[in-house]
Amino acid sequence: MPKPPEAKLCPLCGKPEAPEHAPFCGRGCKDRDLLKWLGESYRIPGPPADEQHDFGRVDSEGDAG
Ligand SMILES: [Zn+2]
Numbered sequence: 001m002p003k004p005p006e007a008k009l010c011p012l013c014g015k016p017e018a019p020e021h022a023p024f025c026g027r028g029c030k031d032r033d034l035l036k037w038l039g040e041s042y043r044i045p046g047p048p049a050d051e052q053h054d055f056g057r058v059d060s061e062g063d064a065g
Pocket residue numbers: 010011012013014015024025026029
């Protein structure tokens with residue numbers, strides 16, 4: 001006899017998952033997971049620098065012709 005569908009839980013908060021947002025419970029957790037991945041990608045190691053010095057601006061005027 002077939003077993004009833006197991007209620008999956010949201011990996012972030014533990015609530016029952018929503019089919020349209022599987023495997024998350026809703027859009028909130030889905031976005032959170034996405035932001036987490038993006039955050040890790042954009043995260044820069046080391047303390048935040050106060051101000052970065054400009055290493056000479058590149059002002060190359062198009063003078064061809
Ligand atoms: Zn959730």
